[in-house]
Amino acid sequence: MNAITEAFEIAEHVPMDRVVLVSGADLTPQPVAWLWRYWLALKKLHILAGAPGQGKTTIALAMAATVTVGGRWPDGERCAQGNILIWSGEDDPADTLLPRLLAAGADRSRCHFVKGAMRDGVVVPFDPARDLQQLREAIDAIGGVRLLVVDPVVSAVTGDSHKNTEVRRALQPLVDLADACDCAVLGITHFSKGGQGTDPAQRVVGSVAFTAVARIVLVAAKVKSEVDGQDCRILARSKSNIGPDDGGFEYHLEQREPIPGIQASCIAWGKAVQGTARDLLTDPDEEMEEVSAGKTDLPMLMWAELKDGCRQSKQVEAAIVGMGYSKKQIRTVREKMGIKPRKGGLDGGWYWSLPDDFMPKMEWISAVGEGEDALEDAQGAQLSKQGILGTFGASSDGNEQLADQCAVGNAPLAARSKEMF
Incomplete structure (x- = not known):
């Protein structure tokens, strides 16, 4: 046998590179396996993003604690009990992570932390970009791990975190890990600066690949309550x-003492909220910048809706939303104009009314087609609304009823002079 023949025989046994295909006829359709229905899925990568100080890690630990005890999620659904594993490049397990887990009611025997990696007999810092195979072996050794938290997820990227191709390549091992270990992987990251008026998912720091690769993107932020204007925090699905x-869901950060002498933050879940992440989480100051930049007719529209007296808030809101404004923009302008929601009327619904001494701009009056006496009429309508003046200066029953709707305990809406716009 000559050398040429031997070469051909060897080549026949060398596997050839090829594309691997599968027929749909050979596949069995499978439902998504949920750890928390529609929020956390087994075998999938998730992203939790938000600005600093919004309690992202504490939220992740609250979720982890729920898993360890088979507790209930914020929507009341029962969670299957399991183990959890946390890698954090920012917080110490002993003085931060475990106390927060205990404050959330976790079973500490089911909580595991990545301390480092063994390399050449020496313990070195764990590197998610390099040590995922060893991490998979550790997860298999623990058994029953249902949630893996990676904080921050950007640490899994060895290259440029702003380059789409490099981020996708770096995140794929995490995706494969979730699938192989049958667990949900939750990566924590930050919002980038700016981006007001955009989908919160687009504000995740780094390449868009972070949110593209993740199957679910959760975002957390502080907002103002629609009802009382007080600060509250919301966790929302952005994608x-x-x-x-x-x-x-609304949530609040609380301090507890799970062990005497040790304080730790934890999450107190509130009510469920409806709407898109963009509507729920848009920052009021950013909305005001958008209004000032180009949508300066919103205050005028608000005045036009309320100039004749108080009205049900849902009617005013529906009318202005129909003109292309968001509920957050409406709320921001309402607060700037001093319009405070009050309950009243037979239905106990919410009503809005202009402050007593609100003075519309002359261009507003012209824009809505009012006559030359419209300014005086507008002022008169405000007084009439309060039941002070009726037709030709006399008090009217209709106005008294309107005043009752816009008052709480006979207290009229707060009044303050406005020339904000």
Whole structure:
């Protein structure tokens, strides 16, 4: 046998590179396996993003604690009990992570932390970009791990975190890990600066690949309550490829003492909220910048809706939303104009009314086609609304009823002079 023949025989046994295909006829359709229905899926990568100080890690630990005890999620659904694993490049397990887990009611025996990696007999810092195979072996050794938290997820990227191709390549091992270990992987990251008026998922720091690769993107932010204007925090779904991509839950950060002498923050979940992440989480100051930059007719529209007296808030809101404005923009302008929601009327609904001494701009009056006496009429309508003046200066029953609707305990709406716009 000559050398040429031997070469051909060897080549016949060398596997050839090829594309691997599978027929749909050979596949069995499978439902998505949920850890938390529509929020956390087994075998999938998730992203939790938000600005600093919004309690992202504490939220992740609250979720982890729920898994360890088989507790209930914020929507009341029962969670299957399991183990959890946390890698954090920012917080110490002993003085931060475990106390927060205990404050959330976790079973500490089911909590595991990545301390480092063994290399050449020496313990070195764990590198998610390099040590995922060893991490998979550790997960298999623990058994029953249902949630893996990676904080921050950007640490899994060895290259430029702003380059789409490099981020996708770096995140794929995490995706494969989730699938192989049958667990949900939750990566924590930050919002980038700016981006007001955009989908919160587009504000995730780094390449768009972070949100593109993740099957579900959760976002957390501080907002103002629609009702009382007080600060509250909301966790919302900004993107989902496998379920609903809207809705959320209010939450508050609390301090507890799980062990005497040790303080730790934890999450107190509030009510469910409806709407898209963009509507729920848009910052009021950013909305005001958008209004000032180009949508300066919103204050005028608000005045036009309320100039004749108080009205049900849902009617005013529906009318202005129909003109292309968001509920957050409406709320921001309402607050700037001093319009405070009050309950009243037979239905106990919410009503809005202009402050007593609100003075519309002359260009507003011209824009809505009012006559030359419209300014005086507008002022008169405000007085009449309060039941002070009726037709030709006399008090009227209709105005008294309107005043009752716009008052709480006979207290009229707060009044303050406005020349904000």
